[in-house]
Amino acid sequence: MNLEDANQLLEAGYLADESGYYRLTDGQLHVAARTSMPGCSSAMIDWWFGYVRTTEQYRMWHPEDHVWCDWDGPAGEYVGGTHLVHEYIGGQLNKLRIQFRPASEYLDVTKFEEANVGTAVCARTGPLESDLWAGHLIHLVRDTSYGCEMRSRFWLGDFEPDIAPSPEERQTLIPDEVGWGLLKHCNEEMGFLSEFLPGLYGKQTGGQAA
Numbered sequence: 001m002n003l004e005d006a007n008q009l010l011e012a013g014y015l016a017d018e019s020g021y022y023r024l025t026d027g028q029l030h031v032a033a034r035t036s037m038p039g040c041s042s043a044m045i046d047w048w049f050g051y052v053r054t055t056e057q058y059r060m061w062h063p064e065d066h067v068w069c070d071w072d073g074p075a076g077e078y079v080g081g082t083h084l085v086h087e088y089i090g091g092q093l094n095k096l097r098i099q100f101r102p103a104s105e106y107l108d109v110t111k112f113e114e115a116n117v118g119t120a121v122c123a124r125t126g127p128l129e130s131d132l133w134a135g136h137l138i139h140l141v142r143d144t145s146y147g148c149e150m151r152s153r154f155w156l157g158d159f160e161p162d163i164a165p166s167p168e169e170r171q172t173l174i175p176d177e178v179g180w181g182l183l184k185h186c187n188e189e190m191g192f193l194s195e196f197l198p199g200l201y202g203k204q205t206g207g208q209a210a
Contacts, residue, residue, distance in 0.1 A: 001030060003155050007108050009140050010115040018151065021179030027167030028157035029174045033186040035150045037194035042118020042141040042148055044201045048193065049078040049100070049121055051204070058085065060196060062189040065089070078121075084128055090181015095128035098137070106138055118143045133160040134174075147194075152186050 001008060001017060002024060008015060014034075021031040037045075052058055058069040065088040073081020083098040103109050103120040112120070121139040126132050135156040141148050156178065157170035164170045201207060 001032075001153065003106070003136055003158065006106050006138060006153065007111070009138070009151060009153070010108065010111045010117065012115070019183070021176070021183055023167075023171065023176075024155075025167070026157075027164070027170030028155050029170075029176070029179050031152075031154040031156070031179050031182045031186070033152040033183055033190070035152070035187065035190035035194065036144075036146070037150060037190070037197075038147040039198040040147045040194055042143050043207075044197050045121065045139070045141050045148070045150065046119045047201055047205065048197055050076050052083075060192070062087070062185070062192055065185055065189070067093070086128075087185075089185045090177055092181070096125060097128045098123045098125050106136070107140075116142050118148065132163065134158070147198075150190055152190070154182060154186075156182075 001015070017030070017032045018034045019032055021029060024030055052061065052069070053071050053075065055068050059066045067086040067088070069086070070084040071081060072084060078100045079102055081100055083100070084096075085098065086093060086095050088094070100121065100123045103122050106122045107120055109120075112118075117140060119141045121137075121141075123137050124133050125135040125137060127134065135154060135158060137155075138153045140151045140153070142151070157164065157174045159170075164173050
């Protein structure tokens, strides 16, 4: 799926690429993951991304891979802010910045209600110690009878400025093993999140845990 086709995620049912990674024709690496999250909700996911600020909180999300984080933006909000992180992906330490952007930049938000989508966390990503942007992410959350499901998509190799204009150059800078590492990392971190989020949300907000 190309980024410009992301609205396919708002169609009923599932797509052929719900889990895995592959090359797009322009050389970008596309990664897809799906996480069932019993007892969670789209409102909890929105709350979590506005809540996680400290390294201690960040390490709850993945005790092994998450090393450090900081935040550039107002407390309690994430859209418009930037998460600064050190994390292991595929055994390699990555220092990244994740700038959260309005879902309307990526998706037709007028179709969310019909698609039973409660929220979509969207961001531009790049190296922490650089002005370079290198990828995009979307975590699309649909509420279900058991809680919610998160369908995550990553596009790696959409550089700004464009330092790799050919498919071969993109593949060299973003090798296939990055796809495997990111798929594994996403499945694990969202699995951890689904286990502790209902209880944490209920404790911190006084809201229902499920």
